[in-house]
Amino acid sequence: MRWKLPRMSSWQPRAAWRLRFLTFAYLLIVAAVGMGMSLALPSRLTLLYGRESIVSQAELSPLSQPLARSWPAISAWSEKLEQEYEEFVEHLGQAVAARRCRTLEACLRSPEINLLFDPWTDARLELDVDCGDLPYVLRGYFAFKRRLPFGFVCEVQGIGPHVRYMSAVTPLRFCTWNQYATPKMVLRKMIGQVHSGMYRMAPEVETADFYPVEISRRALHAGAVYYDPNGHVLVVGEVREDGTVYLMDGHPDGSLTWKRFGEAFALGGRSQGGGFKRFRPQQLHSGGVVRAQNRELPFFDGRSQWDRTLWQAPDKPGSYHAWVREALAMPESPRDPVADFRDQLRALCRDISDRVSAVEAAVSAGLPARPHPGELPENIYGTTGEWELYASPSRDARLKAAFRELYESLSGLARSSALVAELRGAWREETAQPACRFAYRNSEGAAVPLSFEDVLDRLFLLSFDPYHCPELRWGAGGAERSSCPADAKKWDMYLREQRLRNRLDRDYGAPTPLSAGPEESPDLDARVFLGLGH
Numbered sequence: 074m075r076w077k078l079p080r081m082s083s084w085q086p087r088a089a090w091r092l093r094f095l096t097f098a099y100l101l102i103v104a105a106v107g108m109g110m111s112l113a114l115p116s117r118l119t120l121l122y123g124r125e126s127i128v129s130q131a132e133l134s135p136l137s138q139p140l141a142r143s144w145p146a147i148s149a150w151s152e153k154l155e156q157e158y159e160e161f162v163e164h165l166g167q168a169v170a171a172r173r174c175r176t177l178e179a180c181l182r183s184p185e186i187n188l189l190f191d192p193w194t195d196a197r198l199e200l201d202v203d204c205g206d207l208p209y210v211l212r213g214y215f216a217f218k219r220r221l222p223f224g225f226v227c228e229v230q231g232i233g234p235h236v237r238y239m240s241a242v243t244p245l246r247f248c249t250w251n252q253y254a255t256p257k258m259v260l261r262k263m264i265g266q267v268h269s270g271m272y273r274m275a276p277e278v279e280t281a282d283f284y285p286v287e288i289s290r291r292a293l294h295a296g297a298v299y300y301d302p303n304g305h306v307l308v309v310g311e312v313r314e315d316g317t318v319y320l321m322d323g324h325p326d327g328s329l330t331w332k333r334f335g336e337a338f339a340l341g342g343r344s345q346g347g348g349f350k351r352f353r354p355q356q357l358h359s360g361g362v363v364r365a366q367n368r369e370l371p372f373f374d375g376r377s378q379w380d381r382t383l384w385q386a387p388d389k390p391g392s393y394h395a396w397v398r399e400a401l402a403m404p405e406s407p408r409d410p411v412a413d414f415r416d417q418l419r420a421l422c423r424d425i426s427d428r429v430s431a432v433e434a435a436v437s438a439g440l441p442a443r444p445h446p447g448e449l450p451e452n453i454y455g456t457t458g459e460w461e462l463y464a465s466p467s468r469d470a471r472l473k474a475a476f477r478e479l480y481e482s483l484s485g486l487a488r489s490s491a492l493v494a495e496l497r498g499a500w501r502e503e504t505a506q507p508a509c510r511f512a513y514r515n516s517e518g519a520a521v522p523l524s525f526e527d528v529l530d531r532l533f534l535l536s537f538d539p540y541h542c543p544e545l546r547w548g549a550g551g552a553e554r555s556s557c558p559a560d561a562k563k564w565d566m567y568l569r570e571q572r573l574r575n576r577l578d579r580d581y582g583a584p585t586p587l588s589a590g591p592e593e594s595p596d597l598d599a600r601v602f603l604g605l606g607h
Contacts, residue, residue: 135194136257144256146222150354155296158215161188163295165211166310166321170331175430177202177210177329189218200260204306205269207323208298209282211308212352213263217256222355224249224362226282227266229273237270237304237455238582240344244280249362272300274346276375279366283350284373288400292372293318297351299334302341304455304581305467307332309349316402317416325462326434330427333420336481337474339579340378340393348378349397411495415503417479418525422509424472425528428465428535429511432546435463435539436514445540445563453537453573455581463539465546470579473532476597477577483602497603515556516542523547526600533574533594536567 135143148154165180165187174180178200184190202210209225216223228246231239248266253259274281283300286292290312297309299320307320310331318334332338341347351372353364367373377383384391402408435441440463450456453466486493503509504525511523521544528535534548542557545567549557572590 133193134197136198136260137255140251140253140255140259144217144250144259145220146251146357147220149356150221154219154221155354157219158212159294159296161215161296162211162308162321163310164188166295166308166319166331169310169321169329170319175329176200176327177207177323178327180329181214189215194218200264201327202264202323203325203327204323205267205271206264207321207329208306208308208352209263209267209271210260211296213250213260216250217259222250222357222362223259224355224364225263225267226271226280227263229270231270231273233582235455235582237268237273238302239270239273242270242273242346243278244274247280247362251360269300269304269306272298272306272346272350273302275344276346276367276373279353280364281346282353282364283346284353284367284370285346285375285378286349286351287372287374288349288377288397289372290401290403292351292374293349293401297349299338299349300347301338302345302347303339303467303579305338307338312401314403315406315408315413316398316400317413318397318401324431324468326431328427328430328434331423333416333475334397335394335417335420335475336392336478337471338394343375343379410492411499414482414496415499417475417482418500418503419508421472421475421479422503422506422525424475425511425525426508428468428472429513431463431465431468432513432543435546436543438463440539441516441542443540445538445560445566447562447566449538449570449573449585449587451584452581453585454579459539464537465539466537466573467579469535469537469574470576473577473597476529476532476599477595480597480599480602483599486602488602488604493603497605500600500603500605513543513547515544515553516558517556519556521547521549521553529598529600532597533571535574536570537574538566538570541567 168174168180168183168186174183174186178198181187181190181195181198181200184192187195189195200210213223213225215221225248226244226246227248228244229236229239229242230245231242233239248263250256250259253262271281272283274283276285283298286297293309293312295309295311299307299309299318301307305322307322309318310321311319313319320332320334322330322332324330339347353370355362355364357363367375378393381391384393384396438459440459450460453460453464454470456464483496486496509525511528512520513523515521531548534550536545536548538545541563544554544557545563569587572588572592573585574590575592575594576590577595
């Protein structure tokens with residue numbers, strides 16, 4: 074008996090070849106993206122007989138592919154890759170400084186900002202990070218793009234009730250990228266597991282993800298981190314020739330801001346792990362991730378940042394922040410006090426502008442329209458939920474610390490100095506710039522203008538409480554405050570919170586009752602030293 078092949082209609086061969094061709098093309102696309110190539114691709118593929126496939130771009134993105142295909146650890150960390158990581162972070166930082174992107178996902182979605190951009194992976198990238206997440210996500214994202222092994226401490230142990238502020242902190246559990254199904258899962262799970270407590274480890278803890286770094290231009294670059302033991306983490310974005318350090322700051326609402334390093338950021342004790350750090354290089358060994366030991370790290374320095382004898386200045390008591398700048402300055406780098414003063418003012422204007430956005434976020438979320446809970450968190454600086462997202466006690470404390478630094482930098486200036494007139498002129502010019510003029514939306518939706526001087530005058534009246542109306546958030550009085558809805562309970566809380574507003578320094582490890590602050594606010598008005606009067 075002879076078998077007969079079934080007769081094929083004229084469209085079947087064409088459909089079969091079409092299917093083979095498009096399947097082959099799809100495999101080529103996946104392979105190309107897996108090698109880091111950048112391709113412009115449609116949002117959906119048409120595969121079968123001219124019909125639209127149910128497979129979307131998001132589903133075919135390397136972020137959603139199995140790790141064996143999308144993140145094989147075929148590379149190893151090297152000096153060249155560390156330099157590439159620095160350039161990647163620095164480029165993001167410049168965009169944040171220029172306000173070209175406000176969130177990490179917005180930065181990474183931009184081919185002009187993200188040096189590792191490819192549309193198949195990044196066009197629809199979704200990441201919501203705060204300060205503790207930011208360094209890990211940047212490093213993890215880079216490791217994914219460059220097919221590097223990646224691990225992170227995913228649980229810590231120590232002494233104390235709050236996981237972010239414990240003492241004697243050490244790793245309890247480690248996670249590696251290859252434990253998860255897809256790169257997207259790696260990043261999302263990591264965001265839910267890491268926090269600022271992961272940075273709170275002494276230099277001797279060699280299983281930590283970070284190590285304290287030598288304060289020098291050869292060692293401290295973009296991509297390093299700064300840990301403030303009060304519970305804040307920032308990523309170094311730029312080290313300028315004069316030694317000034319700029320950092321990217323992540324916030325609970327997902328926003329990124331650009332900060333000038335100074336007195337607003339605490340160092341803390343050596344055992345608290347504060348100061349500048351770098352990621353420990355990682356290697357793949359027997360299927361697991363191994364971290365470099367201190368003796369293997371040429372830039373490890375577990376002493377200098379806490380050695381106060383190094384901070385001393387010949388003509389006045391030294392400070393850690395001034396020492397860092399001197400150590401990072403290029404030899405023979407010119408120091409222009411007027412240019413430096415302008416830079417301080419511009420940094421303050423950025424901070425105030427960022428606060429406008431933060432207050433507006435609380436208003437948009439509807440918190441001022443809700444009844445006040447009638448009490449504050451046990452610690453107003455370190456908490457969770459809506460208070461963490463929309464309250465501003467930490468942000469406001471850093472703003473006050475920056476004004477204090479400006480005040481102290483001018484306090485030793487002789488009134489007869491020729492420099493006074495130059496600084497006075499710089500003050501007038503900088504505070505008149507559009508970047509130093511602000512406006513907030515009041516309870517009636519009207520724009521209320523604010524000057525730099527307005528904010529300085531009200532510095533200790535600015536409410537950190539997200540349940541207060543925007544007028545109180547900006548310390549308004551008189552007719553300006555009249556648009557705030559009458560609420561006796563909220564007004565009572567505003568008055569009772571005054572001593573907390575008078576504080577300059579944050580304490581995350583102790584309760585902050587309404588009495589936890591001085592009765593009088595300190596004088597931080599630097600205008601008196603410039604003959605501007607007030």
